[in-house]
Structure formats: C-alpha cells, structure tokens
Amino acid sequence: MKKVSSSFMNNLRYVCLIFVVTFGLITIIGSGGGGGGGGGSGNNTGDTSSGLITIVFPTSESSYTEYCNSLDLSGEAFISPTWSRCCTGFAEDTGVTVTWENKTTGESGNASQHVDICYFFMTPHLCDHTWDASVPLTLGDNLIVVTASDPAGKTGKDSITVAKPEYTYCISGKVTNMNGQPLGTFVSDIDLHLSGENIDEDAIVYADGSYGIACIPNGSYTLTPTSPMDYTFEPEYHTIVINGSDVSEINFVADRYFISGRVKDENDIGISNVRIDFSSNDSIIFHVYTHAIDKGYYKVVVPNGTYTFTPLYIDFYPHYIFTPENATVTVNDEDVINVNFLAKLN
Secondary structure, eight states: OOOOOOHHHHHHTTTTOEEEEETTEEEEEEOOSOOOOOSOOSOOSSOSSTTSEEEEESOSSSEEEOOSSEEEEEEEEOOOTTTOOOOSSSGGGGOOEEEEEETTTOOEEEOEEEEEEEEETTEEEEEEEEEEEEEEOOSEEEEEEEEEEOTTOOEEEEEEEEEEOSOOEEEEEEEEETTSOBOOTTTOOOEEEEEETTEEEEEEOOTTSEEEEEEEOSEEEEEEEEOSSOOOEESSOEEEEESSSOBOOOOEEEOOEEEEEEEEOTTSOBOOSEEEEEEETTEEEEEEEOOTTTTTEEEEEEOSEEEEEEEEEOSSSSOEEEESSOEEEEESSSOBOOOOEEEEEO
C-alpha cells in the first residue's frame, strides 16, 4: 500500500488541546478524541461535516483515469470525538467505520482501516487514521463514494470519478527448471520484461515460480526473461497477442541447477537471517537468506559454473564466526547439496 500524507492530521490532532499557563505549570484543560482527515479534495458528496474523510491516493483531484479492472484508493478519516478509546492499536478504537460504494455498478464494501498511537507528555492518544480499499471498475465513468461515520451519527463523504477507457487483461504463467522446480524469488534473480505498444514494464517471479502481469490492453507484446546471470531459457521469449481475454500458461524453462545447504550452531540448531552471498569471478551476483521456518536452510539456482559462497550475519547481535569462511562450488549438470556452514559465537 502506498503511503498517504498525514500532515493535515498531524496538525489537527492538537487543535483540541488548550493550554493554560499558571505559576509556570502547563495544564491541559480540554482534549477531544477526534483527529481529522486531510483537507479534502473539494468534491465531497452529501457531507454532514466537511473534511471528515478524504481520498488522497492516487489523487486528491475529483477525477482520475485507470486502465486496470480495479483501483486502489486510500486516504484519511476522522477519529470519533465521542466514541474513540485508547489504545489497542486496532482501527476499531477510532469509533469510525469507513465504507466505499461504486455508484455506477452498485458494488460496495468496507475499507481496511489503520490507526497509530502517538504520545503527548507520555500520554497516548490515537492519531493518523488512514484507510484503503480496492474498488472494482466497469468500462466508462465510475462514481466512487467513500463514507466515514461514527455511532453518534457524525458522517463525512468524499468522492472521485474514475474513467476506465478500455478493458484490460492479464498475462500469467510459470518459470521452472527442467524438473518442474520453481525458479522464483528467494532462489533466483529472474525477472520478466513485457514490451509492446505503450507498455514497458517488469514483473516479479514469485517464490512458487508463478507470475502475473495485469492491466494489459488488447495488442501484441513480447515477454522476455531477464537476469544478470547467464541463464538460458526455453523459449528465449514469447510473443503474445491479447484479443479480448486473459492469456495464461505463458511458461519458461531454464536448464539450471540448485545449490543448497544449511547454517547451524554447535548445538545443531539452524540460524535464520544469515545472508549468503554468492559470487563468480570475484563479483557478487546474487544473495539469499537462511530461513527461519526451514531452520537455517538456504537454496539458490544457478547455471553451470564455479561459485563462491560467503555467509554474513546481518543482525547487530549476536556476532558469529563462520566455518568455513566461504565455500567454492562447481556445478556441472546436477544439483549440489550440503554446502553447510557452522556458526560460532564470537
């Protein structure tokens, strides 16, 4: 989720604080529970109290153009001055419910809400009440209204008209090795690059080897795997034509092999969060981290070649000395296992 501005809320949270200075003492004589949203986009629809909720992302303007089939919206909302409580850290403490409705399609739902806990003279209070929602769109203009309300009947609305000029679709598939094992993030540095008319973007390959590229209009595209390593893919690229529907099973296979091992201490307990750098010709080309769930194990996928593995513990404490300091491995048409390291406290 993209970060929304909270400058207005940071200012507003102190509006209700009135200070009286008497004999050098500062006494707070009034404080309400309300913290406001941002300054509004000037297109509130049916407000009973202006500015109680605002749409900030992707714009605070009254209109926006989106090619995807849904749009992520986010913004700021007030904190109820009569109901709010402090402080569990959950948005329910605000006493406010945020909902959205696409007036064009009739679809509606609840937004996700978030609130922070701030401190004033060591006293906690709620601040920075934000919300976000993913709203499905239809072709043409979509009037979306977001509403914030509390149990006392205090209500604010903000709205935005989202123009969706054409239908868009999704390209998906998998990247695996010749044995069907996924070559995704955490074990490889493979990305996919999609190019075509008005399209030039990269896609991440997830841990299970899958990928998906959304919001693509009709047209002809080229999808190419990329990596700083010397992978060879079959095919080298795909030419894809989108014509009124999603395209799936656009797959790539690389004839590549796994190197795996474990980092453990003297009690045979795996150590997580150890960074394993691997290099070729004295140049670091990739790194992975040992897993917490998998008890210190790691795995990478590489082409044939010779590589040097070096463990580094990245947390501040404890400090480990690794044996060996590094390990050199040659891959020749098969996986290499048990490239292990012993960690001793320094």
